[in-house]
Amino acid sequence: MQKGIQTELMQNVLETFHLTIPVTQEVLTELASNFTIETFRSGDIIEKPNTKKSRWYFIEKGLVRTYFYREDAQVTVMFFSEGSCLSVFEKYYYNEPSKFYIEAIEPTQIYALDKKDGDRLRSKYLSVAELHRKMLTQYLMSAQEHLDLLKYESAEARYEKLMERIPDILLRIPSIYVASYLGLTPETVSRVRSRLAKRGPKEPGSNSIEKTNW
Template structure:
């Protein structure tokens, strides 16, 4: 149950068997049904979650009430509203499962306990924040400077399994184009 999360954090730090045990004892395992909202706009995020199995999306509602997808998270990814979690302020986002999802959760209390017990975990979470920032910056640059087809190809590289797991209109929302245009892009690429 903990093998993949141990591999995930071991990319950045080496853990002793005792540290692995301490870490995994602090994790809460949750199986969350499909279409479950884990966080609503206006709530304070109470979790940082590692996805063992499943798919979630992070989105907000625009001024017309339409959903705008910011990101997806799948196996071996972490999901949270970092600002809400750390600053204890209401979120602007929704986080929803797209299929039954198995997660390993840290709460603010258990994360603080982890960091005080095993300080080298600071590096793990710093690297996750850096990776998240890099992803957001690349997405911003891509949105401004790339064509819809280039953005779609970048999406496929970043999320290779997501097109098989979510409806096309969610991908369109993420890309900022219509579902019909996503269809045209897919047809054009398939013809090549």
């Protein structure tokens, strides 16, 4: 696997974060040379526990989910699609072991930055430090939205909100993962789906955050 992506691709990634600190050509080139492109098939594990390996991922194309095992069963935590980014934060920021898996659930292409390089570059360049801050804030925002969903909404409302936010992507996620993600059983999800189908479509709500992962 070769390290280094084209500077144009790097530029595209940076543009999604609206950095206020200008990125010089030097920084752009060095940053681009530290990312790798990787391709995964559906079902491939991108990162697993029990490895020290830790990276930031930017999803160029495809769909991934994070999950952990609780007594032999997988609990799906979050999904990430094009334009979003993620990392296993216990490892990246705290050097702590983590039980999270990252798995591609479609053919997926990502740009990855290894922690070693990330640590070095963010202490070297203010713009890369800002990039990390922005990536963290984006992730936190989505995690907050999802936690609110799990905590405050009824079963039907959870599914409805998800339908509002990510109608197209929802069709791409196997329903067994959707159920786990929403803290519901697959039976409940089926019930809610058919109830909503009978009722008919609502007016689509507006996405409050652009390019959000959820």
